[in-house]
Amino acid sequence: MTISKMTAKEVTNRVLSNEALFILDVRNEADFIDWKIEGTRVEIINIPYFDLLDDITPALEKIPDGRPVLVVCAKEGSSIMVAEQIAEAGRNHVSYLEGGMKSWSEYLEPVKVSDLSGGGELYQFVRIGKGCLSYLVLSNGEAAIIDTSRMMDQYEQFMQEKDVKLMHTIDTHLHADHISGGRALAEKYGATYHLPPKDATEVTFKYEKLEEGKDIYVGNETIKVQPIYSPGHTIGSTSFIIDNKYLLTGDILFVESIGRPDLAGLAEDWVDDLRETLYSRYKDLSEDLVVLPAHFGNISELGEGGLVSGRLGALYQENPGLNIQDESEFRKTVTENLPPQPNSYQEIRQTNMGKMNPNEEEQREMEIGPNRCAVHDK
Structure with missing residues (x-):
């Protein structure tokens, strides 16, 4: 046999x-x-x-x-x-x-989100074994990648097939559960690496600061940095609106849960920021925006074709993390009711700051296991 x-x-x-x-x-x-x-x-x-x-x-x-x-x-x-x-x-x-x-753990499945109004396309890369989600915008021969994983070759192959040149890599925040490939990929192709300045106070490299109103252009498409300041998961967490339809929330808001505020050891300090972002800043946005998060926690969050998304208005009705009206109860939930912290999260943060340079096998070992960036993981 x-x-x-x-x-x-x-x-x-x-x-x-x-x-x-x-x-x-x-x-x-x-x-x-x-x-x-x-x-x-x-x-x-x-x-x-x-x-x-x-x-x-x-x-x-x-x-x-x-x-x-x-x-x-x-x-x-x-x-x-x-x-x-x-x-x-x-x-x-x-x-x-x-x-x-x-x-x-390392495989990325590209899932098309939609065509964009400027003639471009938006793709979600589903890292199904890790629960990480990254995004690629392409338009008129140019590309930008948001929340890049370290498996650069899979993005490179995709861009080669689409015949586009990488212009920007962007991180919504300083990641603690996986090693970002954004800086390395940008350096390889002469692209610009963007990072929120409030998350970059200890980095050892040069980067382009994400600033509100400073839109990022990809061919005929515009990635609007709005609202630039959506803190809570980290102090610099940044959201993006693409094509006035899609809200990339990073690790602030997921389909079935919300981001945890403790991975830099500052949970008590960041709880108010998290609540302000979720219950005020996002509340002021259009309910018709489609939320595209940087992670999923449960297989139930995968929709047709593997796409992870949810209408913002529906999430305000269904997501438990958006329906804790009592502030003290919210504080207790996001500081005490937490799953274990991600494997090697401190070392991963140090690597993403440029302070550590683990080899490929060490990076694999650091990332092994599920992501644990959410409060309401089941």
């Missing part, structure tokens, strides 16, 4: 297409509980690799007869060995995840 490999792209496409997928995850239990492949039709079981070394029977007993099975581990090696044993036992349609959970 032979086994086949399945790429992170293929798994992503199955999840986004709501295809049935049975997964045997052979990582240790703690890693599995912390972070796993999820989907509306994903059925997943966990049996650690070391429990299968001498006898594959425990896995065979739990894999339904006739069902294709995908074996997953951290890096790939263990899943290949387990998959081979399952196939040798007579099971058909056995595959393993190429590159393991590391490849799952």
Whole structure:
């Protein structure tokens, strides 16, 4: 019997297409509980690799007869060995995840948001294994990327296919859960890297300050920096309005939750800013704006084709973080009711400031696991 490999792209496409997928995850239990492949039709079981070394029977007993099975581990090696044993036992349609959970963490799926009025296009890059979202605006041969992940080659391939030149990379804030590729990508292509100055007081490099009213042009499109000051997740958090239709909220507002204010150790200081942004600044904007956040926390937030979005007016009705009227209750919720902080978040912040320069493998290890930028993660 032979086994086949399945790429992170293929798994992503199955999840986004709501295809049935049975997964045997052979990582240790703690890693599995912390972070796993999820989907509306994903059925997943966990049996650690070391429990299968001498006898594959425990896995065979739990894999339904006739069902294709995908074996997953951290890096790939263990899943290949387990998959081979399952196939040798007579099971058909056995595959393993190429590159393991590391490849799952790093894959970006481009999802088209819409055509823009100036003839351009807006894309959302869904990092499904990490819950990170980044955006690419292209128009008239030019491109800008917002909240760039560190997997630069995937943006580069996309821009090459679209025949556009990178002009701007922009971070809505200084990220704490993933390493930004914005500065490195800008340096490689001679583009301009933009960062909110209030988040950049400790950076070691030059950057272009994001300022209210200082619009950024991409071909025939204009990225309006409005409101420039939407603090709360960080003191410099910045929002963008694109084409008067789309509100890029960074990590301030998500589809099912709101941003946490504690990742710089200043939760008590930033609670009032967070409430002001969510309950006043955003409230003054058009309810018809489509919110495009920098993260999602649950697979339920993925819509058609994998797009993560929500109408601002609907979020004010449905999002629990936007419906805490009592200020003291709000303060308690966003300072006490928080999930664990992201893995290596202090080191990630230091890296994004330019104070640390980890190699590629160290960067991978720093980012492994789910994002935890939200208050109301389930």
